[in-house]
Amino acid sequence: MSENKTSEKIFTRNFHLADSHTLRLYRETGGYTALPKALRMEPAAITEEVKKANLRGLGGAAFPTGVKWGFIPKGSTEPKYLVVNADEGEPGTFKDRYLMERDPHALIEGMVIAARAIGSHTGFVYIRGEYVKPWRVLDGAVKEAYAAGLLGQNIQGSGFDFDIVLHRGAGAYICGEETGLLSSLEGKKGWPKIKPPFPAIKGAFGHPTIVNNVETIMAVPHIINRGAAWFAGLGTKSQGGTRLYSVSGHVVVPGVVEAPVSVTLRQLIYDRCGGIRGGKKLKAVVPGGSSAAILTPDEIDIQMDVEGPKSKGSMIGSAGIIVMDETVSIPEALMVVARFYAHESCGQCTPCRESTGWIYKMSRRIIEGKGRKEDLDTILDVAKRGAGTTICAFYDGAVGPYISYIEKFRSEFEDLIMRSAHA
Amino acid sequence: MTADARRPQFTPEQLAEVRRLQGLYPDKQGALLPVLHLAQEAYGYVSLEVEEYVAGLFEMSPAHVHEVVTFYTLFFQKPKGRHVVSVCHNLSCHLMNAKGIIGHLEERLGVSPGETTPDGRITFLTVECLCACEQAPMMQVDDRYEGNLTPEKVDRILDGLP
Numbered sequence: 001m002s003e004n005k006t007s008e009k010i011f012t013r014n015f016h017l018a019d020s021h022t023l024r025l026y027r028e029t030g031g032y033t034a035l036p037k038a039l040r041m042e043p044a045a046i047t048e049e050v051k052k053a054n055l056r057g058l059g060g061a062a063f064p065t066g067v068k069w070g071f072i073p074k075g076s077t078e079p080k081y082l083v084v085n086a087d088e089g090e091p092g093t094f095k096d097r098y099l100m101e102r103d104p105h106a107l108i109e110g111m112v113i114a115a116r117a118i119g120s121h122t123g124f125v126y127i128r129g130e131y132v133k134p135w136r137v138l139d140g141a142v143k144e145a146y147a148a149g150l151l152g153q154n155i156q157g158s159g160f161d162f163d164i165v166l167h168r169g170a171g172a173y174i175c176g177e178e179t180g181l182l183s184s185l186e187g188k189k190g191w192p193k194i195k196p197p198f199p200a201i202k203g204a205f206g207h208p209t210i211v212n213n214v215e216t217i218m219a220v221p222h223i224i225n226r227g228a229a230w231f232a233g234l235g236t237k238s239q240g241g242t243r244l245y246s247v248s249g250h251v252v253v254p255g256v257v258e259a260p261v262s263v264t265l266r267q268l269i270y271d272r273c274g275g276i277r278g279g280k281k282l283k284a285v286v287p288g289g290s291s292a293a294i295l296t297p298d299e300i301d302i303q304m305d306v307e308g309p310k311s312k313g314s315m316i317g318s319a320g321i322i323v324m325d326e327t328v329s330i331p332e333a334l335m336v337v338a339r340f341y342a343h344e345s346c347g348q349c350t351p352c353r354e355s356t357g358w359i360y361k362m363s364r365r366i367i368e369g370k371g372r373k374e375d376l377d378t379i380l381d382v383a384k385r386g387a388g389t390t391i392c393a394f395y396d397g398a399v400g401p402y403i404s405y406i407e408k409f410r411s412e413f414e415d416l417i418m419r420s421a422h423a
Numbered sequence: 424m425t426a427d428a429r430r431p432q433f434t435p436e437q438l439a440e441v442r443r444l445q446g447l448y449p450d451k452q453g454a455l456l457p458v459l460h461l462a463q464e465a466y467g468y469v470s471l472e473v474e475e476y477v478a479g480l481f482e483m484s485p486a487h488v489h490e491v492v493t494f495y496t497l498f499f500q501k502p503k504g505r506h507v508v509s510v511c512h513n514l515s516c517h518l519m520n521a522k523g524i525i526g527h528l529e530e531r532l533g534v535s536p537g538e539t540t541p542d543g544r545i546t547f548l549t550v551e552c553l554c555a556c557e558q559a560p561m562m563q564v565d566d567r568y569e570g571n572l573t574p575e576k577v578d579r580i581l582d583g584l585p
Contacts, residue, residue, distance in 0.1 A: 079449065091513045091552040129460075129497045130553055132566040165447045170456050171496035173551065187455030189494035205449040248515040248556030255557045290514055322515055322556070336517045340551050
């Protein structure tokens with residue numbers, strides 16, 4: 001990879017500046033220059049530019065953003081909504097928190113442009129309830145934007161109206177799933193809905209709705225300013241641009257790293273995050289948030305775009321990278337992950353509700369020295385049978401770790417079970 | 424001090440805020456979560472009486488409000504301590520010794536996760552990912568995130584609480 005590609009900063013260019021969250025600084029560094037440009041463009045041309053940029057959803061599902069925008073019914077006179085998914089909750093991922101705290105105006109500018117493209121006059125930002133600081137910072141930025149005529153009626157004399165409502169969640173991982181999020185926004189428990197109809201046809205409050213992740217929307221002003229070809233050129237064939245990688249666990253320097261999607265997992269761990277802490281050896285790495293299948297050290301020479309982790313049976317997901325050194329007990333890690341999925345299953349679909357609880361119990365008793373010989377095969381069997389049988393992708397997400405942790409580190413589980421009195 | 428959650432009645436200012444929030448959504452029901460946050464701020468927790476009161480403000484059944492309240496982890500159904508300390512025990516924090524931090528808090532506070540200290544000062548919880556994995560192990564103390572925890576740092580933070 002060429003060095004100039006590595007050094008290109010889009011999302012994090014102002015992160016080091018103390019006042020990066022203010023309107024003044026955002027403007028001084030070129031902010032709100034894409035907006036007037038977009039307001040003069042035909043809405044379809046904005047969508048076309050985003051399509052050509054090869055921007056894909058950066059929240060987890062990686063669906064092409066411009067294509068999604070194109071699903072809004074043409075000529076519909078219904079109200080349309082833009083919903084930003086800021087319910088960041090995927091274990092291992094913390095990029096949206098940084099983005100909202102350090103560059104909130106880029107989100108606002110991106111929202112106005114996206115709203116103009118899809119013909120929406122109301123946008124909701126659904127922020128996870130625990131994110132009090134990001135919410136306060138974003139709330140301050142929205143107020144600044146209203147005062148400066150960048151939101152509200154007749155934005156910059158264009159005749160275009162757009163309002164932003166900040167909506168706080170109340171603690172539920174499932175509300176990061178787009179239809180669960182919409183249920184929650186409507187004042188209900190966050191139960192996902194069956195698709196179709198897709199939100200673009202029948203979404204928030206029964207009207208056409210686009211749900212996009214924070215980071216995805218924040219790429220939009222840059223695409224409008226510098227062009228689709230530039231953005232697409234930063235990336236790979238499957239995906240344009242740079243993105244933020246959240247790196248945690250046993251690396252020397254954990255944190256948010258911005259890199260082109262052509263970066264490899266090895267480069268992120270060893271070049272950008274200083275390698276493994278204490279000179280220890282790498283044992284395993286989760287490449288895309290806790291739902292992604294685990295990788296072994298011989299699987300890290302992959303580009304971190306949509307295709308790279310997929311080629312190893314995993315996924316890029318939210319690009320939350322969790323690094324484990326040689327001291328980690330994989331059965332214990334699986335128990336922690338299984339506890340999470342059991343806790344966060346919304347309970348609507350039987351296979352998910354029952355299997356997540358059952359698998360957590362089995363993984364816990366293995367750790368407690370009460371594992372049974374049949375437990376591993378039972379976990380694999382339960383996991384595989386449930387996959388693809390539920391309303392949303394939550395259970396399929398849980399299946400990634402269940403299967404991969406056991407298949408790739410089976411002997412470690414077997415050792416524990418053999419040592420237990422009940423074997 | 425918080426108002427009485429057994430006989431809830433919003434002030435005129437709070438009622439004006441409820442109407443403002445309801446007006447932000449195409450259907451006023453959208454404001455249910457924000458109004459429940461408001462109610463919890465006012466009463467400290469969401470009692471059955473508060474649920475019933477809020478249901479009245481939305482002209483919906485108390486059962487629906489109860490269903491919503493019990494679905495989310497941030498709504499408390501019984502009185503909580505003056506401070507809430509939530510330690511993350513998900514994967515990244517687990518790798519960085521969340522267990523040690525939880526053990527230290529159990530010892531120092533004399534209560535288990537899910538409980539409140541007898542003096543009503545601190546409610547201690549373990550929670551799933553707070554998305555601050557870069558500063559693992561971490562916890563949330565009321566509105567604040569505190570990361571890179573050691574037992575000593577935890578003590579300093581608790582000592583500094585009013």
